[in-house]
Amino acid sequence: MRIGIIGTGVAGSLLAEALADAPGLDLLAFERVAPGEHAEAGTGLNVGPNAMKALRLHLPARHAALRAASLPWRRWFVDLADGTRLMDLDLLDVAEDHGMRIRWSELYRHLRAPVADRTRHGHVLEAIEEDAAGRLVPVFRTAEGLARPGGFDLLVGADGRYSRLRALTCGEPESIPLGVCIWRLLVTEAADCPYDDYGQWFNGNHRLLSFRVPGGAVYIAGTFPLPRDGQIPEEMKTEAAQRALFTPAGAPPCPAVAWMLGKVATHLPDIHWARSATAPLLRHDPSGRALFLGDAAQAMVPTLGQGATQAVECGLVAASVIRTGGGAREVAAARDPRVAFVRDFSLEASDTLVPGTDVVAGTRAKIAPDFLAKLRRTYTDVT
Numbered sequence: 404m405r406i407g408i409i410g411t412g413v414a415g416s417l418l419a420e421a422l423a424d425a426p427g428l429d430l431l432a433f434e435r436v437a438p439g440e441h442a443e444a445g446t447g448l449n450v451g452p453n454a455m456k457a458l459r460l461h462l463p464a465r466h467a468a469l470r471a472a473s474l475p476w477r478r479w480f481v482d483l484a485d486g487t488r489l490m491d492l493d494l495l496d497v498a499e500d501h502g503m504r505i506r507w508s509e510l511y512r513h514l515r516a517p518v519a520d521r522t523r524h525g526h527v528l529e530a531i532e533e534d535a536a537g538r539l540v541p542v543f544r545t546a547e548g549l550a551r552p553g554g555f556d557l558l559v560g561a562d563g564r565y566s567r568l569r570a571l572t573c574g575e576p577e578s579i580p581l582g583v584c585i586w587r588l589l590v591t592e593a594a595d596c597p598y599d600d601y602g603q604w605f606n607g608n609h610r611l612l613s614f615r616v617p618g619g620a621v622y623i624a625g626t627f628p629l630p631r632d633g634q635i636p637e638e639m640k641t642e643a644a645q646r647a648l649f650t651p652a653g654a655p656p657c658p659a660v661a662w663m664l665g666k667v668a669t670h671l672p673d674i675h676w677a678r679s680a681t682a683p684l685l686r687h688d689p690s691g692r693a694l695f696l697g698d699a700a701q702a703m704v705p706t707l708g709q710g711a712t713q714a715v716e717c718g719l720v721a722a723s724v725i726r727t728g729g730g731a732r733e734v735a736a737a738r739d740p741r742v743a744f745v746r747d748f749s750l751e752a753s754d755t756l757v758p759g760t761d762v763v764a765g766t767r768a769k770i771a772p773d774f775l776a777k778l779r780r781t782y783t784d785v786t
């Protein structure tokens with residue numbers, strides 16, 4: 404069976420590694436960036452305990468390498484911007500493994516290295532054709548011109564949120580906006596950062612989220628509601644606007660928020676601004692010849708840090724299914740109920756970002772038994 408993987412990000416690299424020694428498979432991966440080029444991935448990630456459990460069970464060597472390249476994600480605390488603590492959760496109360504905090508470039512480096520010999524870099528998927536046997540033939544743009552590497556029995560779209568394979572075989576997915584702006588920043592001079600593990604700080608429905616990552620760096624993300632037209636107003640991309648969003652009325656910001664606002668001021672041009680959105684879940688094309696994994700199938704809201712986390716599960720679970728002779732439909736059966744649950748739960752957990760929601764009550768609900776039971780299911784229910 405000939406399998407082609409488009410994209411060696413999280414899901415694609417893990418799928419390729421987990422299938423590398425599978426008998427009877429001829430496997431080739433295609434990646435648009437050059438070897439060793441991880442520059443587009445400049446920020447940090449918190450990857451959930453469920454991804455670490457899946458790696459521990461399916462690919463122990465990769466689990467060990469990623470543990471060594473990351474910091475453990477042990478706690479999740481939530482404060483108000485004046486420092487009032489609302490929640491402080493030990494992840495092992497709801498999980499069997501710690502999560503990890505890692506620089507995105509390091510995650511890609513560790514995942515791509517083991518599959519380098521099977522990857523054709525500098526290949527950008529442009530079009531899809533069909534061969535005489537009815538197999539899909541990907542057409543790539545390369546530095547030398549168009550490349551057609553022949554027909555594949557299964558083409559895997561692991562090419563991320565704007566999946567070209569999904570668009571070519573099933574049409575562009577509808578983008579479902581969450582109505583919030585999310586900005587991200589990686590600060591590398593952070594020795595004086597007053598916190599370590601994963602925290603969130605709310606001023607009304609405006610939220611800062613931050614944690615340390617290896618190499619003495621700190622990842623910061625800010626979230627605030629967008630106006631009705633859904634666009635990010637240019638006037639919000641200023642130091643003064645961001646200070647106003649995250650400074651509590653009538654009180655100074657706590658040391659953590661003050662530190663982050665100082666970094667916003669000095670790194671304003673480095674901030675990456677985006678609008679948070681999801682897309683409908685789709686696992687494969689109608690013929691079953693194109694399979695979608697990770698963001699290509701299931702763009703997630705970022706609230707519970709389940710984007711890369713679910714992409715890890717996707718790559719590893721799809722590999723187990725394919726090893727036992729399954730195809731796109733069997734992967735859908737193994738993945739879709741789980742992904743639907745995690746997506747719905749991530750949306751439910753985004754309640755405190757919505758204007759008018761009571762942040763104190765919404766956060767306290769996250770330490771109530773119902774929410775914690777769902778969090779435990781998210782973090783442990785790994786195939």
Ligand SMILES: Cc1cc2nc3c(=O)[nH]c(=O)nc-3n(C[C@H](O)[C@H](O)[C@H](O)COP(=O)(O)OP(=O)(O)OC[C@H]3O[C@@H](n4cnc5c(N)ncnc54)[C@H](O)[C@@H]3O)c2cc1C
Nearest residue numbers: 410412413414435448449528562563697698708710711712
């Ligand atoms: C700034 C930011 C912060 C985030 N923080 C977190 C977090 O803390 N925790 C978390 O779990 N998730 C987080 N996410 C989400 C997470 O990064 C994604 O969910 C995850 O990377 C998806 O993995 P993937 O394998 O589906 O796709 P990706 O990792 O996006 O990989 C796609 C791959 O396909 C390649 N590619 C794309 N198009 C083509 C093409 N046409 N031809 C060939 N190759 C192509 C790309 O170069 C890339 O290598 C964050 C996302 C962003 C943007």
